[in-house]
Amino acid sequence: MLIIASALAAIIPMSVYLFLIWKFDKYDREPFKLVLINYLWGALGAIVLSLIGSFLITFIISLFIKDELQLSRYGSIVVAPFVEEITKGMFLLITVASRKFDNLTDGIVYGGAIGLGFGMTENFFYFISFAQTVPSWIMLVIIRSLFSAVMHCVSTATLGAFLGYAKFKPSSQKVFYGITGLLIAMIIHSIWNFSLNFEQIAPLGFLFIFISIIIFITTFSISVRGERKIIYNELKEEADNGIIPLSHLEILSSSKRESKGWFDEKIRKIYINAATTLAFRKMQLRNSNGASKLYYQRDVDNYRNFIGNLLSNPNSLYQL
Secondary structure, three states: OHHHHHHHHHHHHHHHHHHHHHHHOOOOOOOHHHHHHHHHHHHHHHHHHHHHHHHHHHHHHHOOOOOHHHHHHHHHHHHHHHHHHHHHHHHHHHHHOOOOOOOHHHHHHHHHHHHHHHHHHHHHHHHHHHOOOHHHHHHHHHHHHHHHHHHHHHHHHHHHHHHHHOOOOOHHHHHHHHHHHHHHHHHHHHHHHHHHHOHHHHHHHHHHHHHHHHHHHHHHHHHHHHHHHHHHHHHHHHHHOOOOOHHHHHHHOOHHHHOOOOOOOOOHHHHHHHHHHHHHHHHHHHOOOHHHHHHHHHHHHHHHHHHHHHHHOOOOOOOO
16 A cells, blocks of 8 residues: 555656646647656666666775765765766756757756656655655655655756757857756755755755745746747748748747637647747757758758648648
8 A cells, every 4th residue: 555655646746747847848849758758767767877876886985984874974965966967867968969959948848857757766765665654654745746856857957958058059068068067956966965964954955945946947937938039030030031921920939829710720730830840940050060950951941841831721731
Protein backbone atom coordinates (compact mmCIF):
# COMPACT_ATOMS: atom_id res chain seq x y z
CA MET A 1 0.00 0.00 0.00
CA LEU A 2 2.84 2.41 0.87
CA ILE A 3 4.54 1.75 -2.47
CA ILE A 4 1.36 2.45 -4.46
CA ALA A 5 0.54 5.59 -2.48
CA SER A 6 4.14 6.79 -2.78
CA ALA A 7 4.19 6.13 -6.52
CA LEU A 8 0.99 8.13 -7.03
CA ALA A 9 2.24 10.93 -4.78
CA ALA A 10 5.45 11.10 -6.80
CA ILE A 11 3.94 10.80 -10.29
CA ILE A 12 0.80 12.96 -10.13
CA PRO A 13 2.24 16.32 -8.94
CA MET A 14 5.24 16.14 -11.29
CA SER A 15 3.03 15.17 -14.22
CA VAL A 16 0.78 18.16 -13.52
CA TYR A 17 3.81 20.47 -13.34
CA LEU A 18 5.12 19.03 -16.60
CA PHE A 19 1.83 19.59 -18.38
CA LEU A 20 1.59 23.18 -17.09
CA ILE A 21 5.12 24.04 -18.25
CA TRP A 22 4.46 22.52 -21.67
CA LYS A 23 1.08 24.26 -21.98
CA PHE A 24 2.41 27.65 -20.86
CA ASP A 25 4.71 27.75 -23.89
CA LYS A 26 1.72 28.80 -25.97
CA TYR A 27 3.27 30.47 -29.03
CA ASP A 28 5.81 27.85 -30.12
CA ARG A 29 4.89 24.76 -28.14
CA GLU A 30 7.42 21.94 -28.25
CA PRO A 31 6.43 18.42 -29.37
CA PHE A 32 5.13 16.74 -26.23
CA LYS A 33 6.85 13.52 -27.24
CA LEU A 34 10.26 15.21 -27.08
CA VAL A 35 9.37 16.92 -23.79
CA LEU A 36 8.36 13.52 -22.41
CA ILE A 37 11.66 11.96 -23.56
CA ASN A 38 13.56 14.61 -21.60
CA TYR A 39 11.29 13.99 -18.61
CA LEU A 40 12.04 10.26 -18.74
CA TRP A 41 15.76 10.95 -18.99
CA GLY A 42 15.53 12.82 -15.70
CA ALA A 43 13.42 10.07 -14.15
CA LEU A 44 15.60 7.16 -15.29
CA GLY A 45 18.91 7.92 -16.99
CA ALA A 46 19.98 10.85 -14.85
CA ILE A 47 18.98 9.04 -11.67
CA VAL A 48 21.05 5.95 -12.49
CA LEU A 49 24.12 7.94 -13.52
CA SER A 50 23.87 10.22 -10.49
CA LEU A 51 23.69 7.23 -8.13
CA ILE A 52 26.81 5.74 -9.70
CA GLY A 53 28.66 9.06 -9.75
CA SER A 54 27.69 9.99 -6.20
CA PHE A 55 28.73 6.57 -4.90
CA LEU A 56 32.16 6.75 -6.53
CA ILE A 57 32.90 10.31 -5.44
CA THR A 58 31.59 9.74 -1.90
CA PHE A 59 33.71 6.60 -1.60
CA ILE A 60 36.84 8.56 -2.54
CA ILE A 61 35.96 11.35 -0.09
CA SER A 62 35.31 8.78 2.68
CA LEU A 63 38.99 7.87 2.54
CA PHE A 64 39.74 11.35 3.91
CA ILE A 65 36.61 12.18 5.94
CA LYS A 66 35.83 9.61 8.61
CA ASP A 67 33.06 11.40 10.51
CA GLU A 68 29.74 10.02 9.23
CA LEU A 69 27.71 13.20 9.83
CA GLN A 70 30.32 15.38 8.16
CA LEU A 71 30.57 12.96 5.25
CA SER A 72 26.77 12.92 4.86
CA ARG A 73 26.59 16.71 4.82
CA TYR A 74 29.45 16.98 2.38
CA GLY A 75 27.72 14.49 0.11
CA SER A 76 24.44 16.40 0.27
CA ILE A 77 25.80 19.93 -0.08
CA VAL A 78 28.70 19.38 -2.49
CA VAL A 79 28.61 15.97 -4.18
CA ALA A 80 24.87 15.75 -4.93
CA PRO A 81 24.56 19.17 -6.63
CA PHE A 82 27.74 18.57 -8.62
CA VAL A 83 26.86 15.08 -9.87
CA GLU A 84 23.10 15.48 -10.27
CA GLU A 85 23.19 18.76 -12.20
CA ILE A 86 25.75 17.28 -14.60
CA THR A 87 23.80 14.07 -15.17
CA LYS A 88 20.53 15.96 -15.61
CA GLY A 89 22.16 18.44 -17.98
CA MET A 90 23.88 15.84 -20.18
CA PHE A 91 20.74 15.11 -22.15
CA LEU A 92 20.06 18.82 -22.60
CA LEU A 93 23.18 19.04 -24.75
CA ILE A 94 21.61 16.54 -27.15
CA THR A 95 18.27 18.37 -27.17
CA VAL A 96 19.85 21.78 -27.69
CA ALA A 97 21.82 20.47 -30.67
CA SER A 98 18.56 19.82 -32.53
CA ARG A 99 17.97 22.31 -35.35
CA LYS A 100 14.38 22.64 -34.22
CA PHE A 101 15.51 23.94 -30.81
CA ASP A 102 14.81 27.67 -31.00
CA ASN A 103 15.60 29.78 -27.96
CA LEU A 104 15.67 30.39 -24.22
CA THR A 105 12.05 29.27 -23.77
CA ASP A 106 12.80 25.85 -25.23
CA GLY A 107 15.69 25.47 -22.80
CA ILE A 108 13.41 26.25 -19.87
CA VAL A 109 10.79 23.73 -21.02
CA TYR A 110 13.22 20.88 -21.68
CA GLY A 111 15.40 21.60 -18.65
CA GLY A 112 12.33 21.87 -16.44
CA ALA A 113 11.05 18.56 -17.82
CA ILE A 114 14.31 16.80 -16.95
CA GLY A 115 14.29 18.29 -13.45
CA LEU A 116 10.71 17.23 -12.84
CA GLY A 117 11.47 13.69 -13.98
CA PHE A 118 14.44 13.53 -11.64
CA GLY A 119 12.36 14.97 -8.79
CA MET A 120 9.62 12.42 -9.40
CA THR A 121 11.90 9.40 -9.03
CA GLU A 122 13.82 10.92 -6.11
CA ASN A 123 10.53 11.71 -4.36
CA PHE A 124 9.37 8.12 -4.72
CA PHE A 125 12.53 6.82 -3.06
CA TYR A 126 12.16 9.33 -0.23
CA PHE A 127 8.48 8.55 0.30
CA ILE A 128 9.06 4.81 0.74
CA SER A 129 12.28 5.19 2.75
CA PHE A 130 11.94 8.00 5.27
CA ALA A 131 8.29 8.29 6.33
CA GLN A 132 7.70 6.59 9.69
CA THR A 133 4.03 7.51 10.26
CA VAL A 134 1.13 8.64 8.09
CA PRO A 135 1.39 12.30 9.24
CA SER A 136 5.15 12.33 8.59
CA TRP A 137 4.58 10.74 5.17
CA ILE A 138 2.02 13.41 4.28
CA MET A 139 4.35 16.19 5.43
CA LEU A 140 7.20 14.67 3.41
CA VAL A 141 4.99 14.51 0.31
CA ILE A 142 3.96 18.15 0.70
CA ILE A 143 7.48 19.48 1.29
CA ARG A 144 9.13 17.49 -1.47
CA SER A 145 6.33 18.08 -4.00
CA LEU A 146 6.24 21.83 -3.39
CA PHE A 147 9.93 22.49 -2.83
CA SER A 148 12.55 19.76 -3.30
CA ALA A 149 11.30 18.41 -6.64
CA VAL A 150 10.53 21.93 -7.86
CA MET A 151 14.13 22.85 -6.98
CA HIS A 152 15.29 20.21 -9.47
CA CYS A 153 12.97 21.73 -12.07
CA VAL A 154 14.22 25.28 -11.47
CA SER A 155 17.92 24.36 -11.36
CA THR A 156 17.94 22.35 -14.59
CA ALA A 157 15.61 24.84 -16.30
CA THR A 158 18.20 27.49 -15.41
CA LEU A 159 20.87 25.52 -17.22
CA GLY A 160 18.47 25.02 -20.13
CA ALA A 161 17.77 28.75 -20.31
CA PHE A 162 21.48 29.55 -20.54
CA LEU A 163 22.00 26.89 -23.21
CA GLY A 164 19.01 28.20 -25.14
CA TYR A 165 20.30 31.76 -24.94
CA ALA A 166 23.69 30.61 -26.22
CA LYS A 167 22.24 28.49 -29.05
CA PHE A 168 23.26 30.87 -31.84
CA LYS A 169 26.22 32.50 -30.11
CA PRO A 170 29.87 31.92 -31.14
CA SER A 171 31.50 28.77 -29.74
CA SER A 172 33.42 30.60 -27.02
CA GLN A 173 30.21 32.17 -25.73
CA LYS A 174 28.40 28.83 -25.89
CA VAL A 175 30.99 27.39 -23.51
CA PHE A 176 30.86 30.43 -21.22
CA TYR A 177 27.07 30.50 -20.94
CA GLY A 178 26.89 26.72 -20.60
CA ILE A 179 29.35 26.65 -17.70
CA THR A 180 27.70 29.67 -16.10
CA GLY A 181 24.28 28.03 -16.29
CA LEU A 182 25.63 24.80 -14.83
CA LEU A 183 27.31 26.61 -11.93
CA ILE A 184 24.14 28.55 -11.10
CA ALA A 185 22.14 25.30 -11.22
CA MET A 186 24.63 23.71 -8.80
CA ILE A 187 24.48 26.73 -6.49
CA ILE A 188 20.66 26.65 -6.36
CA HIS A 189 20.80 22.94 -5.57
CA SER A 190 23.57 23.34 -2.99
CA ILE A 191 21.89 26.20 -1.10
CA TRP A 192 18.67 24.21 -0.80
CA ASN A 193 20.47 21.09 0.46
CA PHE A 194 22.57 23.21 2.83
CA SER A 195 19.46 24.69 4.43
CA LEU A 196 17.96 21.24 4.98
CA ASN A 197 21.10 20.08 6.80
CA PHE A 198 20.82 22.78 9.45
CA GLU A 199 17.43 23.09 11.10
CA GLN A 200 18.00 26.67 12.32
CA ILE A 201 18.32 28.03 8.78
CA ALA A 202 15.75 25.77 7.11
CA PRO A 203 13.18 28.63 6.84
CA LEU A 204 15.73 30.62 4.83
CA GLY A 205 16.03 27.66 2.46
CA PHE A 206 12.29 27.61 1.87
CA LEU A 207 12.36 31.37 1.28
CA PHE A 208 15.25 30.96 -1.16
CA ILE A 209 13.41 28.31 -3.20
CA PHE A 210 10.22 30.38 -3.14
CA ILE A 211 12.12 33.37 -4.55
CA SER A 212 13.81 31.09 -7.11
CA ILE A 213 10.39 29.86 -8.26
CA ILE A 214 9.15 33.46 -8.63
CA ILE A 215 12.24 34.31 -10.71
CA PHE A 216 11.71 31.15 -12.79
CA ILE A 217 8.06 32.00 -13.51
CA THR A 218 8.91 35.62 -14.31
CA THR A 219 11.73 34.65 -16.67
CA PHE A 220 9.52 32.08 -18.36
CA SER A 221 6.76 34.66 -18.82
CA ILE A 222 9.13 37.23 -20.29
CA SER A 223 10.60 34.64 -22.64
CA VAL A 224 7.16 33.53 -23.85
CA ARG A 225 6.22 37.16 -24.53
CA GLY A 226 9.49 37.44 -26.44
CA GLU A 227 8.34 34.59 -28.67
CA ARG A 228 5.21 36.57 -29.48
CA LYS A 229 7.40 39.47 -30.63
CA ILE A 230 9.51 37.13 -32.76
CA ILE A 231 6.39 35.84 -34.51
CA TYR A 232 5.08 39.36 -35.15
CA ASN A 233 8.38 40.80 -36.35
CA GLU A 234 9.28 37.88 -38.60
CA LEU A 235 5.82 37.57 -40.14
CA LYS A 236 5.52 41.30 -40.77
CA GLU A 237 7.86 40.88 -43.74
CA GLU A 238 5.66 38.04 -45.01
CA ALA A 239 2.57 40.24 -44.67
CA ASP A 240 4.29 43.14 -46.44
CA ASN A 241 5.26 40.78 -49.29
CA GLY A 242 1.75 39.38 -49.59
CA ILE A 243 2.59 35.86 -48.34
CA ILE A 244 0.05 36.14 -45.53
CA PRO A 245 -2.85 38.63 -45.19
CA LEU A 246 -1.96 41.72 -43.19
CA SER A 247 -5.10 41.19 -41.10
CA HIS A 248 -3.67 37.87 -39.89
CA LEU A 249 -0.45 39.37 -38.53
CA GLU A 250 -1.83 40.51 -35.16
CA ILE A 251 -3.93 37.37 -34.79
CA LEU A 252 -1.09 34.94 -35.46
CA SER A 253 1.11 36.64 -32.84
CA SER A 254 -1.47 36.68 -30.06
CA SER A 255 -3.87 34.43 -28.17
CA LYS A 256 -6.57 35.45 -30.67
CA ARG A 257 -5.25 32.75 -32.98
CA GLU A 258 -6.86 30.12 -30.74
CA SER A 259 -10.29 31.64 -31.35
CA LYS A 260 -12.59 30.21 -33.98
CA GLY A 261 -14.10 32.15 -36.86
CA TRP A 262 -11.16 34.13 -38.24
CA PHE A 263 -10.00 31.35 -40.58
CA ASP A 264 -11.23 28.09 -42.10
CA GLU A 265 -11.51 25.84 -39.06
CA LYS A 266 -10.40 22.72 -40.99
CA ILE A 267 -6.94 24.18 -41.56
CA ARG A 268 -6.65 26.87 -38.87
CA LYS A 269 -4.25 24.89 -36.68
CA ILE A 270 -2.19 23.78 -39.69
CA TYR A 271 -1.91 27.41 -40.75
CA ILE A 272 -0.93 28.57 -37.25
CA ASN A 273 1.77 25.90 -36.93
CA ALA A 274 3.19 26.63 -40.37
CA ALA A 275 3.27 30.41 -39.85
CA THR A 276 4.81 30.08 -36.38
CA THR A 277 7.46 27.67 -37.64
CA LEU A 278 8.24 29.99 -40.55
CA ALA A 279 8.79 32.88 -38.12
CA PHE A 280 11.25 30.91 -36.00
CA ARG A 281 13.05 29.42 -38.98
CA LYS A 282 13.66 32.96 -40.26
CA MET A 283 15.09 33.94 -36.88
CA GLN A 284 17.31 30.85 -36.87
CA LEU A 285 18.40 31.50 -40.46
CA ARG A 286 19.56 34.99 -39.56
CA ASN A 287 21.61 33.71 -36.63
CA SER A 288 23.17 30.61 -38.23
CA ASN A 289 25.94 29.83 -40.68
CA GLY A 290 27.39 26.95 -42.70
CA ALA A 291 25.31 23.81 -43.17
CA SER A 292 22.73 24.98 -40.64
CA LYS A 293 22.12 28.14 -42.65
CA LEU A 294 21.39 26.07 -45.77
CA TYR A 295 19.02 23.85 -43.76
CA TYR A 296 17.10 26.83 -42.40
CA GLN A 297 16.97 28.52 -45.80
CA ARG A 298 15.39 25.41 -47.33
CA ASP A 299 12.92 25.26 -44.46
CA VAL A 300 11.99 28.94 -44.87
CA ASP A 301 11.40 28.44 -48.60
CA ASN A 302 9.37 25.29 -47.99
CA TYR A 303 7.14 26.92 -45.39
CA ARG A 304 6.58 30.00 -47.55
CA ASN A 305 5.47 27.77 -50.43
CA PHE A 306 3.34 25.66 -48.11
CA ILE A 307 1.54 28.69 -46.68
CA GLY A 308 1.04 30.15 -50.14
CA ASN A 309 -0.54 26.91 -51.36
CA LEU A 310 -2.63 26.60 -48.22
CA LEU A 311 -4.05 30.11 -48.54
CA SER A 312 -4.71 29.83 -52.28
CA ASN A 313 -6.38 26.40 -51.95
CA PRO A 314 -8.08 26.49 -48.52
CA ASN A 315 -10.26 23.49 -49.34
CA SER A 316 -7.25 21.22 -49.77
CA LEU A 317 -5.30 19.76 -46.85
CA TYR A 318 -1.59 20.00 -47.56
CA GLN A 319 1.19 17.98 -46.03
CA LEU A 320 4.55 19.70 -45.61
